[in-house]
Amino acid sequence: MSVPLNTIVKELKPSGIRKFFDLVSEMKDAISLGVGEPDFDTPWHIRDEGIYSLERGKTFYTSNSGLKELREEICKFQKRHQEIEYKPLSEVLVTVGGSEAIDIGLRAMINRGDEVIIPQPAYVSYYPCALLAGAKPVIINLKSDNNFRLTADELNNAISEKTKILILPFPNNPTGAIMEKGDLEEIAKICIEKDIYVMSDEIYSVLTYKGNHVSIASIDGMKERTILINGFSKSYAMTGWRLGYACGPEEIIKQMTKIHQFAIMCAPTTSQYAAIEALKNGDDDVKMMKDAYNQRRRFLLNAFKEMNLECFEPFGAFYVFPCIKEFGMTSEEFATKFLEEERVAAVPGNAFGDSGEGYLRISYAYSIENLKEAMARLKRFIEKLRK
């Protein structure tokens, strides 16, 4: 008897990042610039609130949608930062990380054969999640000439009769690109005209370095056709707590809640109590971390400039995406050679889609000291290559 395996799952390629970093873990003195999670510990007052909730015996399930107080604080956060008003009882669902929200959001909206537009380079989950939901993923290859923003023309060219959802991953992992209000208005116009829904992954929303993040859901006529996804991992350095959320139209949230209730039950209770504290009293922590990221961002861009390495200026998240095309190697060849010769690990851009080929993702969720040493090694490496 053959092992029962799902064909779609079987044919999924495992994430390219993972493959690359299995190599790194075997090297002892390697410096990694590859991790996509904050280097800060969760601020103590947030951890303390989690501990306190355990002491008080808050060890039961919460309601499927999440603690009411947490949903209320999420709504206040969205109002405070994006000027969008959501109803805590019907338009918010607390999930296990933003990733769960992506998965169940797509599953709740997709019928077999629907097309989902995914701009790339992008986070590695959208494509497989869309496939597993039965959709046909349609890729838009974003261009460095546009600073990796999505343009109206690119979107128009990707739309067909079957297009149902546009995934909008900004601030972007891996490029660090952002979409400003004017860019979003053009996209919004098309979505309304063509009746397309948007899944806006705003997990890096507090990490922008050129004005505040604007959500597409805040544009007239978009709130009712947008699933907004956010979470606590990147903004409050809470990756291990596994907590995110989705906000959106009641009809969609209701269907997502069904999947969530059958597959997950509810997000971790301890994490939810900690997250309430984060939203209530975490603004200063966010600012402290954002300032630190911004300093590192400037430091890296300056280092690239000094070694004449081409890189557009990213204004979001904690990644820079330098171009390595001048060396005549693929991203993977470059990254592997860099790792072997200088013991620095950076993720090859093609791990995030074909349009990432020729680039390298460098995360600055590392201390300045770490980045300094890595840049010294990068300089030595590319000087050798240029000879």
Added chain:
Amino acid sequence: MREELLSIIEKNSRIDLKELAVRLGKEEIDIINELQKLEDERIICGYHTLINWEKTSIEKVTALIEVKVTPQRGQGFDRIASRIYNYPEVRDVYLISGGFDLLVTLEEKSLKDIARFVSEKLSTLDSILSTATHFILKKYKDHGTIIDEHVKDEREVVSL
């Protein structure tokens, strides 16, 4: 930039000017000028080094002394405070709200030196009513830095 600049050099006053300029997105000359201004305004009052003396062979004893005093007419606590802070062995003098008035910290080579300072110099000052001396047994955290902290990157490889 002032706040961000101060928060960086509060933690690391040895950072070089060029790096400071890059990290703050400014020109080096702007940083030099701003630092000069901060020094002139006595906002920056000195550049210190945080030392864990326990790891050296040098003996040091630190004491916190609570001091109750009678404030003096016209000068409040300032005069008596200056009588105390002018002793070079006194490290800090704070005016405190609550059960006592001044908190004095003192660093000496031995317990005996501290006892001598308290009994011979401090207690004998005219307006001092009483003192209570506490010795520091162990420092866990000093100036915002956890003394024995070992930073290790424990992030594991995930697919993001």
